[in-house]
Amino acid sequence: MPSDGSRRSGRDILRICVSGRMLTALLMGFSSGLPLLLATGSVLQAWLKETGVNLGTIGLFALVGLPYTLKFLWAPLLDRFIPIAGMGRRRGWLLLIQLMLIVAIVGLGFTDPAQSLPLVTLAAFLVAFCSASQDIVIDAYRRESLADDEQGLGASFYVNGYRVGLLLASGGGLILADFIPFQAVYWVMAAAMLPGLITTVFCVEPPVASGTPRTLRDAVVQPFVEYFSRQDAVLILLFVLLYKVGEMMASQMTTPFYLDLGFSKTEIGTVVKLFGFWATVIGGLIGGVLILRLGMYRALWLFGVLQAIGLSGFVILARLGHSLPGLALAISSENLFSGMATTAYVAFMATLTNKKFTATQYALLSSLMGIPRVIVNTPTGYLAGWLGWEGFFLFCMVATVPGLWLLTRFRAWMEAAQRA
Structure with missing residues (x-):
């Protein structure tokens, strides 16, 4: 199994x-x-709603x-081929995909939901396809460019950069849409992809x-043969499915919980923005540093326990009812510890x-990471209704x-790998 590497000193951290490696992970x-x-x-969704598209659609x-x-399904192609001579396997694919992604975002901006919804669907699908392909290459690049014991810190920089990108697109995009047409918003967001291209x-x-x-056959078959020949291969997949399922x-x-307790949407949004976002960012950075000091096994264990403890803030809030300090505590604790656990989780994978x-x-x-979000989350509303908020x-x-x-x-093979 891969090694965690030796633990680093404060100066090394x-x-x-x-380092430029972490700046690259962030960007x-x-x-x-x-x-x-x-x-x-x-x-x-906001663009579609503004143009009168019905909620079902x-x-x-x-x-x-x-x-x-x-x-x-198409990741093996990115392992097998080099599309641009002289750029290397990862940078070659990444440059090509990012150029295609920028063109796709610009193209989506040229569509009009009021005139041709199928064209909007096609353009949005192309953006999603190029974006997912970019994720494949970026994940591979981060794994191959960082040492095993740097994966945690690299994951924290990557995840925090990811959240800033989400925030710019969602918050920034919607604010811009109050001043310029949605088509122009997409063109601005296409320009915002340039730092990644550079x-x-x-x-x-x-x-x-x-x-x-x-x-190509080797690229498709060998990754699965190699993985399932490992010790605890199936149990590791179950771990990937279950580690964050409670969160x-x-x-x-x-x-729905916050609204049921009587919090206004403004109160929820303000607390989430002031406490939730920054707690997640800080949690990710703390998690990355602690992985370097503790090693992967101890970090996963500690952060998993803290992740469970963080959920107790919701139990306390259910007891308190409408309490802004209680809401801040629940959101901050859950996001802080979830940020730490997510960093270790991504680094472990x-x-x-x-x-x-x-x-x-x-x-x-x-891809397995997303399965609990789709399947396990489906009955959560029924569980909350049956158990009550505190019980849920x-x-x-x-x-x-x-x-x-x-x-x-x-534990045995992870700690043995760390000592190796």
Whole structure:
């Protein structure tokens, strides 16, 4: 199994934090987060609503996001081929895909939902496809350009850049739409992709591992054969599915919970913006630094426990009722500890991939991440109605236990790898 590497000193950690590798992870995260809501989320939904598209049709636009779930299907192509001579396998694909993504975002801006909804759908699908493809390459680049024990800090920079991209697209895009047409908003967002493009041009191509696929068949088959030949391969997949399931279930019902307690939408939005966003960012950075100091196994265990404890803020808020300090406590604690756990979770998945087939294996694992959000979250409304809010959030805390139990099964080989 991949090694965690030796633990770093405080001076080493500071040097890594200000390195070009972390700046690259941050900017690539920004490029990954920016397009998501332009094709599948709030910006497109607001545009459709403004032009009079009915709610049922707007809901169906969620299907445009399928490339994010199915990206492992074409990831082997990105492991096998080099599209631009002299750019390398990762930078070559990334430059090509980012150019296509910018063109697709500009093209979406030239459509008009009031005139041709099928054309809008096609353009949005192209944005989603290019965006998902960009994610495949960026995840592979981050895995291959960072040492195993740097994956946690790299993941925290990447995730925080991703959130800034989401914030610019959602908050910035919607604010701009009050002053300029939605078409122009998309053109501005296409221009905002330029920092990512410049990063791709000037970043360093990671070294190619020996034994990379020489045929397309090898690129498709070998990643799965190699993965399932490992110790605890199936249990690791179950861990990926279950580690954050309790937090995902709780997040699905937080807004109805707040509204049920009598909080206004303004109160919720203000507290989320002032406390939630920054708590998540700080949690991600703390998590990345602690992974370097603690090692992957201890970090995953500690952050998983803290993630469960963070959910207790919702239990307390259910007891308190309408309390702004209680709301701030619940949102801050959950986002802080969830940010730490997410960083370790993303970093762990990166270390699981073999550098010969990074794009394919990481795409498969990241696709699995989304399954609990779709399947397990479906009955959460019924659970909340049956158990009550306090009982529901206690249930979410208990739902974190299976993932932590599975983690204990990996302790021997994870700590042995760290000592190696």
